[in-house]
Amino acid sequence: MAVEDLNERHPALRILEDMIRIQSVNPHFDPGGRGEGDMADYIERRCAAAGLKVTRQTVFPGRDNLIIELRVGKPDQTLLFEAHMDTVTLGAMENALEPVYRDGRLYGRGACDTKGSLAGMLYAMERCAAQPGLAGGDLVLCASVDEEHAYRGLLAFLELDIPVAGAVVGEPTELGITVANKGCVRVALTTHGKAAHSSMPAEGDSAIIQMMRVIRFIHERLEPELAARVHPLCGSPTIVVGTIRGGTQINIVPDRCVIEIDRRLIPGERPEIVEHELIERLERELASEGVKLTVERLLLDWALDTPQEAPIVQAAREAASGVGLSDRLQGVTYGCDASKLQELRGIPSIVYGPGSIAEAHTNHEWVPVSDVEQAAEFYLQLARTFGRLGAVKG
Numbered sequence: 001m002a003v004e005d006l007n008e009r010h011p012a013l014r015i016l017e018d019m020i021r022i023q024s025v026n027p028h029f030d031p032g033g034r035g036e037g038d039m040a041d042y043i044e045r046r047c048a049a050a051g052l053k054v055t056r057q058t059v060f061p062g063r064d065n066l067i068i069e070l071r072v073g074k075p076d077q078t079l080l081f082e083a084h085m086d087t088v089t090l091g092a093m094e095n096a097l098e099p100v101y102r103d104g105r106l107y108g109r110g111a112c113d114t115k116g117s118l119a120g121m122l123y124a125m126e127r128c129a130a131q132p133g134l135a136g137g138d139l140v141l142c143a144s145v146d147e148e149h150a151y152r153g154l155l156a157f158l159e160l161d162i163p164v165a166g167a168v169v170g171e172p173t174e175l176g177i178t179v180a181n182k183g184c185v186r187v188a189l190t191t192h193g194k195a196a197h198s199s200m201p202a203e204g205d206s207a208i209i210q211m212m213r214v215i216r217f218i219h220e221r222l223e224p225e226l227a228a229r230v231h232p233l234c235g236s237p238t239i240v241v242g243t244i245r246g247g248t249q250i251n252i253v254p255d256r257c258v259i260e261i262d263r264r265l266i267p268g269e270r271p272e273i274v275e276h277e278l279i280e281r282l283e284r285e286l287a288s289e290g291v292k293l294t295v296e297r298l299l300l301d302w303a304l305d306t307p308q309e310a311p312i313v314q315a316a317r318e319a320a321s322g323v324g325l326s327d328r329l330q331g332v333t334y335g336c337d338a339s340k341l342q343e344l345r346g347i348p349s350i351v352y353g354p355g356s357i358a359e360a361h362t363n364h365e366w367v368p369v370s371d372v373e374q375a376a377e378f379y380l381q382l383a384r385t386f387g388r389l390g391a392v393k394g
């Protein structure tokens, strides 16, 4: 496709160009972040013009989820499209808000994470609105706020309890049908010692030395244990000590040291249980070495593990084949909104979108032009397939 010629471009690319020009940086990361307001206005305008029903749900002041519906009389076979409108900060990215085509790529903040997906989903909704006979069941698109920080947009959407039979979450999966992803447990661990003048260290108890024992245990014992366990789609669980802070002054034995740990879970692991076992293990194994620990929970997130026989997975495979794309199933290591849909509402969910997570959040964010076109056609085909597949097989 000749992307140089505006009129030749796939409609999803033109939507994506518009979206890249709209700054929607999550204000949590950046005081200059404008949030999702302008994106929501843009999407609402388009959808209203297409004759779609649009509802706003305020999550934070000036930051609304948009819920877009196409009802064709099959509410029990509703397919949910979900993608977030916020991006990470513009950072040092040059021309972050200017869509630039180069070498088969489209550059711009959010091109990959996740405006490319959202543009494709909007395209599918607009096509079905123009020709409702295309839709195999009812369609709902949730364009959500705040995914990059705390998933608050999706959580608010779930409180509405709109019946949904299956969901596709738009994130960069390189056009792989993603049925599994890792979850995580994040905790802060503090060791407690006793301060003393550094000229008399025997009077004190160094919290940094205690923490050294904790880190050694994590690195030498826990890491190899985790590496020995493998999930067929997601690989091994991992554990990373991401930060360390300890001591106040060079001539004082430190009485406090803190690390933050990021433990990634594979499907089958439950965050509460992993957290409990991790803490209990550290306490049990290290008490004899004089380690005194306290723990603060920072974040728990579920892994995604959608059964391969779920109708959404079957429909996705059929839709992918139908537009000439691979129907392979895959896992990814990063988390997104899908596991919340699955865990909190029991909605079988997949993740699918153009581009690679390796380009997300970088200062040269881009998405392959052909991925955007193909993802858009996949979403449209999924909208056609999902309700019908249930009817045929039911």
Ligand SMILES: [Zn+2]
Residues within 6 Å of the ligand: 084, 113, 114, 147, 171
């Ligand atoms: Zn994302």
